[in-house]
Amino acid sequence: MVLVVLVLLITVVMLIPVGFVVTVGFQVGWPTLASLIFRPKVGELLVNTVLLLLFAVPLCVALGVGGAWLVERTTLPGRRAWAILLAAPLAIPAFVSSYGWVSAVPSISGLGGGLLIATLAYFPLVYLPTIAALRGLDPALEETARSLGRGSFAVFFRVVLPQLRLAIWGGALLVALHLLAEYGAFALIRFDTFTTAIVVQYESTFAGPAASALGVVLATICLVLLVVEASTRGRSRYARIGSGAARAALPLRLGIAATILSLGGLLTLAVLSLGVPLASLVRWLSVGDPWAQRELPQAITQTVGLALLGAVVTVLVALPVAWLSIRHASRWSRMLEGSTYVASSLPAIIIALALVTVTIRLAPGLYQTVVTVVLAYVIIFLPRALVSVRSGLAQAPIALEEAARSLGRSPLAARLRVTLPLMLPSIGAAAALVALGVANELTATLLLAPNGTRTLATQFWSASSSVAYSDAAPYALLLILLSAPAVAILFAQTRKRARS
Numbered sequence: 067m068v069l070v071v072l073v074l075l076i077t078v079v080m081l082i083p084v085g086f087v088v089t090v091g092f093q094v095g096w097p098t099l100a101s102l103i104f105r106p107k108v109g110e111l112l113v114n115t116v117l118l119l120l121f122a123v124p125l126c127v128a129l130g131v132g133g134a135w136l137v138e139r140t141t142l143p144g145r146r147a148w149a150i151l152l153a154a155p156l157a158i159p160a161f162v163s164s165y166g167w168v169s170a171v172p173s174i175s176g177l178g179g180g181l182l183i184a185t186l187a188y189f190p191l192v193y194l195p196t197i198a199a200l201r202g203l204d205p206a207l208e209e210t211a212r213s214l215g216r217g218s219f220a221v222f223f224r225v226v227l228p229q230l231r232l233a234i235w236g237g238a239l240l241v242a243l244h245l246l247a248e249y250g251a252f253a254l255i256r257f258d259t260f261t262t263a264i265v266v267q268y269e270s271t272f273a274g275p276a277a278s279a280l281g282v283v284l285a286t287i288c289l290v291l292l293v294v295e296a297s298t299r300g301r302s303r304y305a306r307i308g309s310g311a312a313r314a315a316l317p318l319r320l321g322i323a324a325t326i327l328s329l330g331g332l333l334t335l336a337v338l339s340l341g342v343p344l345a346s347l348v349r350w351l352s353v354g355d356p357w358a359q360r361e362l363p364q365a366i367t368q369t370v371g372l373a374l375l376g377a378v379v380t381v382l383v384a385l386p387v388a389w390l391s392i393r394h395a396s397r398w399s400r401m402l403e404g405s406t407y408v409a410s411s412l413p414a415i416i417i418a419l420a421l422v423t424v425t426i427r428l429a430p431g432l433y434q435t436v437v438t439v440v441l442a443y444v445i446i447f448l449p450r451a452l453v454s455v456r457s458g459l460a461q462a463p464i465a466l467e468e469a470a471r472s473l474g475r476s477p478l479a480a481r482l483r484v485t486l487p488l489m490l491p492s493i494g495a496a497a498a499l500v501a502l503g504v505a506n507e508l509t510a511t512l513l514l515a516p517n518g519t520r521t522l523a524t525q526f527w528s529a530s531s532s533v534a535y536s537d538a539a540p541y542a543l544l545l546i547l548l549s550a551p552a553v554a555i556l557f558a559q560t561r562k563r564a565r566s
Contacts, residue, residue, distance in 0.1 A: 086420035130192025161250030166343030192237035384451035458492020
């Protein structure tokens with residue numbers, strides 16, 4: 067009951083932005099709201115957003131799963147180097163990648179540009195959980211299938227792929243939520259989605275009815291995604307007692323043609339996702355004296371502090387939600403878990419304005435304080451932590467915990483001594499993902515942070531939106547350098563194999 071009450075409280079707080087949108091909608095009234103929703107502009111935004119999801123999510127899944135399989139299950143030359151390079155784009159924020167592409171190709175725009183940048187920026191969200199799941203699979207299952215006459219492709223599709231469902235579905239959901247909430251990357255290339263339109267509306271009318279109407283449509287799209295993910299997740303068990311076969315899986319030997327095609331594809335992906343943004347960045351750093359800006363030290367310090375604080379608090383909030391979802395799985399627990407995702411699909415500016423409204427009316431002392439900023443980070447980035455923590459808990463056998471209790475350990479002691487160590491890699495991955503998101507967060511920080519707060523993301527956006535690309539370059543580089551350790555930790559944690 068304590069766990070249920072705690073998750074209910076978390077859900078209520080997470081739904082504050084949704085309540086804000088609904089309340090404003092009721093205040094506007096259905097006739098006005100309907101006239102704002104059912105208009106040609108909304109139809110155009112809906113087509114753009116849906117097409118972005120329909121094309122970008124499968125592309126990210128294909129690149130993520132394909133890259134993970136190549137580096138973990140084949141004789142691809144330089145597998146260790148490719149494994150790192152495929153995770154590296156996560157260190158480049160999507161709006162920095164967009165900045166690099168706009169600098170290199172000023173004509174880039176529209177759906178094609180949005181698909182290119184979104185796919186290159188977000189495919190690691192599928193790649194990392196997939197590579198972790200692949201390393202945790204028992205190779206004996208694949209060997210048994212081969213001994214029964216199955217070919218390599220049949221083994222992959224009939225044996226390996228079903229065991230990756232949780233990782234793939236979780237990563238795909240993260241990609242979709244990021245696409246729904248992304249603003250900076252699409253605004254720079256002039257690609258209109260619900261998020262960019264909502265930001266424009268809120269900047270001109272604050273909490274106007276048109277922005278609220280767009281928010282209602284965006285929240286509905288998120289709800290549809292959550293229902294699809296929950297209904298296709300399945301009820302399969304992914305944990306096992308013991309470590310399985312005491313050896314690594316035998317890599318599949320690639321032929322000459324397959325090796326050349328694989329290396330060519332991976333090289334192209336690396337050049338597009340890393341080479342183009344970094345080359346543009348180096349070019350702008352050589353123009354003028356961009357390092358002479360006085361705000362740089364303050365931006366670094368405040369970015370690191372907020373990233374660490376946001377990561378710790380978000381992971382602590384994710385733990386009870388994941389525990390209820392996995393250890394007490396039911397329709398209600400899944401509904402509570404899914405509710406925490408709804409607000410995260412909304413643009414950060416709506417979440418920020420909802421918290422502004424609530425704090426001013428109910429707790430004015432919290433307005434523009436660190437507490438409100440961290441609360442916004444929790445609402446925005448909880449799905450990142452939940453996907454990793456939930457996956458780690460699903461692979462921690464409850465039988466080991468029950469065995470510890472049979473030996474006289476209390477329930478709490480059994481969880482701390484047995485289950486928690488098994489979850490540490492997933493907890494580390496969750497913290498790294500959240501820290502990355504907080505360091506790169508833009509709009510909520512602008513609206514909620516105390517006066518005088520300067521982060522690398524806000525300073526970068528201030529310069530790049532003014533077309534001062536040279537001034538923006540140092541902040542972009544520092545964002546990448548600060549993100550790199552978090553990506554390295556995330557990569558190291560996801561490659562660990564939990565062996566009892």
